[in-house]
Amino acid sequence: MLMSHASAFEKLADRSLLIVDDDKPFLQRFARAMESRGFAVRTAESVAEGLAEVASSPPAFAVVDMRLADGSGLDVISALKERRPDARGIVLTGYGNIATAVNAVKLGAVDYLAKPADADDVCAALTATPGQKVVPPENPMSADRVRWEHIQRVYELCGRNVSETARRLSMHRRTLQRILAKRAPR
Secondary structure: OHHHHHHHHHHHHHHHHHHHOHHHHHHHHHHHHHHOOOOOOEEEHHHHHHHHHHHOOOEEEEEEEEOOOOOHHHHHHHHHHHHOOOEEEEEEOOOEEEEEHHHHOOOEEEEEOOOOOOOOHHHHHHHHOOOOOOOOOOOOHHHHHHHHHHHHHHHHOOOOOOOHHHHHHHOOHHHHHHHHHHHOOO
């Protein structure tokens, strides 16, 4: 029992964090936010860069986007758990569904959060003791905001093509146009 407390303390003493995301503005903002919370941050913009960072020096913590231009962020989580079994990784995604959440946890992620994730929520999830429930956020996104974020993400992935986005979201094109013309809900 004494050994587990010692290793938990060592893990918290090692605040190395790898953030892997292909959205450069988000990556830079998030890296600064995590540095201000005491983490020693390294960043990568692709699965290949993330795997190289893990191979050279596996961090104690990782925050990885689920879908990257060159593959799945789960590959980075899996490689990290192989190289450093005590590492704690979190998967961020704009595509939340049960199947990918279960897969992320099976591959070693300790949590699965929807984008855009708040730095305080990520920090709490990374540093939570195993088995401890994370406290729900004080100001979570509204359901309308989550819906709006999802629509925006699909719209961007479809190259800002309204017709293709509407088809993929199974909604009428004019309905989508009205949603896109409005400001983001709170």
